[in-house]
Amino acid sequence: MEESTWDLVRRSLLPLAQGMLEGTIPLTALSFVFGLALALVVALMRLSGVAPLVGVARFFVSVIRGTPLLVQLFLIYYGLPSAGFPLDPFPSAVIAFSLNVGGYASEVIRAAILAVPKGQTEAAMTIGMGRATTLRRIVLPQAARVAVPPLSNTLISLVKDTSLASAVQVTEVLRAASIIAGPTYEFFLLYGLAAVYYWVLCLVLSFAQTRAEARLDRFVAK
Amino acid sequence: MDGNGRVDGNTAEAPLLEVRGLQKSFGDNHVLRGIDLEAPAGSVTVLIGPSGSGKTTVLRSLNALEVPDAGTVRVGDVAVEFGPALSGRALARAGARLRAQSGMVFQSHNLFPHLTVLENVTEGPVVVQRRPREQARTDGLALLERVGLREKADQHPFQLSGGQQQRVGIARALAVRPQIVLFDEPTSALDPELVGEVLAVMKDLAAEGWTMAVVTHEMRFARQVADQVLFLDGGVIVERGTPSAVLEDPREERTRRFLQRLIDPL
Numbered sequence: 001m002e003e004s005t006w007d008l009v010r011r012s013l014l015p016l017a018q019g020m021l022e023g024t025i026p027l028t029a030l031s032f033v034f035g036l037a038l039a040l041v042v043a044l045m046r047l048s049g050v051a052p053l054v055g056v057a058r059f060f061v062s063v064i065r066g067t068p069l070l071v072q073l074f075l076i077y078y079g080l081p082s083a084g085f086p087l088d089p090f091p092s093a094v095i096a097f098s099l100n101v102g103g104y105a106s107e108v109i110r111a112a113i114l115a116v117p118k119g120q121t122e123a124a125m126t127i128g129m130g131r132a133t134t135l136r137r138i139v140l141p142q143a144a145r146v147a148v149p150p151l152s153n154t155l156i157s158l159v160k161d162t163s164l165a166s167a168v169q170v171t172e173v174l175r176a177a178s179i180i181a182g183p184t185y186e187f188f189l190l191y192g193l194a195a196v197y198y199w200v201l202c203l204v205l206s207f208a209q210t211r212a213e214a215r216l217d218r219f220v221a222k
Numbered sequence: 223m224d225g226n227g228r229v230d231g232n233t234a235e236a237p238l239l240e241v242r243g244l245q246k247s248f249g250d251n252h253v254l255r256g257i258d259l260e261a262p263a264g265s266v267t268v269l270i271g272p273s274g275s276g277k278t279t280v281l282r283s284l285n286a287l288e289v290p291d292a293g294t295v296r297v298g299d300v301a302v303e304f305g306p307a308l309s310g311r312a313l314a315r316a317g318a319r320l321r322a323q324s325g326m327v328f329q330s331h332n333l334f335p336h337l338t339v340l341e342n343v344t345e346g347p348v349v350v351q352r353r354p355r356e357q358a359r360t361d362g363l364a365l366l367e368r369v370g371l372r373e374k375a376d377q378h379p380f381q382l383s384g385g386q387q388q389r390v391g392i393a394r395a396l397a398v399r400p401q402i403v404l405f406d407e408p409t410s411a412l413d414p415e416l417v418g419e420v421l422a423v424m425k426d427l428a429a430e431g432w433t434m435a436v437v438t439h440e441m442r443f444a445r446q447v448a449d450q451v452l453f454l455d456g457g458v459i460v461e462r463g464t465p466s467a468v469l470e471d472p473r474e475e476r477t478r479r480f481l482q483r484l485i486d487p488l
């Protein structure tokens with residue numbers, strides 16, 4: 001008996017939602033958090049003025065920006081096992097995406113730190129703060145506010161980039177769609193459905209971004 | 223309150239602030255060409271001079287925001303001899319020790335936009351000086367009361383007028399209980415009708431005995447409040463003395479011309 005299009009859609013909703021909740025969203029969230037932590041370290045290395053640290057940071061950013069994300073993912077997933085570190089698909093993907101976010105977001109964070117007016121650092125020095133305290137208490141809170149819009153864009157790109165993880169067998173939205181599409185040949189329908197899932201998630205995130213920006217904008221030194 | 227630079231009546235004491243042979247170049251631009259100055263505790267020193275004469279650079283040398291190429295700066299019992307021998311970590315430490323002696327009020331207030339008014343004032347005492355939070359809060363509110371902004375304590379800087387922001391800047395500078403307070407043109411970014419409220423606060427501070435070094439072009443303030451006026455031009459102090467001597471009856475032609483231009487810019 002032929003399955004109707006409607007039945008196929010209904011049968012697919014749950015597996016795709018599962019792909020989103022168990023694949024796409026945790027993959028995005030973990031990679032974003034680890035990636036931001038890495039990005040902060042890389043940004044501070046670049047701003048340290050210490051030649052070897054600056055060099056390492058620039059090299060890292062250059063490699064991340066100059067190579068395809070899919071190749072980075074393959075290098076981790078296929079490359080690390082042959083170097084003696086076998087990894088499951090999900091952790092491989094988290095590592096690859098974290099490194100990628102770390103590279104791109106470090107440039108955003110560096111620019112945001114540099115955007116904090118010099119007078120802020122000087123005022124902090126005149127009340128007796130040292131470099132580390134000034135960074136933690138004065139510069140980073142303001143830089144974070146400057147960085148929200150561009151980092152939101154990084155996050156939204158990351159949501160979409162996680163679809164590449166389907167290439168290393170991580171069951172996220174796109175792979176869930178492929179698994180159903182294969183035997184039924186309903187590629188257009190299933191990939192269209194997958195697109196809707198990504199789109200809705202990104203819409204939610206842009207909405208949150210707009211609200212966050214409006215709240216934070218006032219607290220930035222002009 | 224002790225240790226904040228009030229006059230203690232002991233006139234035989236060395237001046238609180240002492241500067242000798244200050245030199246500073248930015249590239250080929252020789253900005254300070256041997257600055258000497260002294261200020262007793264509790265005195266108000268006003269620096270005047272044309273744009274680019276080095277007033278800001280002198281002031282910023284006193285707390286090592288600008289590092290002089292040569293010369294010594296002493297504030298209270300902290301003396302620093304600048305020069306090629308002082309660099310790296312030693313320089314950073316010396317600068318920090320100097321800064322611990324002074325507070326600074328900037329032309330563009332430089333308040334911390336992400337903190338409330340009260341937090342701006344208590345940040346130094348709590349985070350740097352590790353005073354108990356409750357105590358710092360009480361002191362901070364008293365300081366805000368002093369500058370007439372007690373009721374703005376929980377607002378953020380962007381919610382205040384320029385004059386109010388500048389008064390918070392003054393409270394923030396006083397909160398760390400400095401020996402001397404440095405003011406770099408504190409009113410020149412303000413709308414004319416807001417200048418008075420800031421100068422009034424500064425006048426009160428002078429009367430309370432705070433030691434102050436002020437770059438300003440507010441001649442009425444200089445006349446009423448200053449103990450000494452220094453006229454700076456081309457990186458040297460061309461003329462110095464009491465306000466009446468320097469402002470009413472200048473000996474130097476350059477001083478006369480500068481004052482004439484202030485009165486009649488056209």
Ligand SMILES: Nc1ncnc2c1ncn2[C@@H]1O[C@H](COP(=O)(O)OP(=O)(O)OP(=O)(O)O)[C@@H](O)[C@H]1O
Nearest residue numbers: 248249251253271272273274275276277278279280
């Ligand atoms: N960070 C700097 N780098 C290069 N040159 C500087 C720097 N700071 C000041 N200068 C130069 O040093 C000279 C003196 O500057 P300074 O700011 O001390 O003058 P000023 O008397 O405060 O002037 P104004 O009344 O315009 O504030 C100027 O020629 C200025 O261009």
Ligand SMILES: [Mg+2]
Nearest residue numbers: 277278279407
């Ligand atoms: Mg100046």
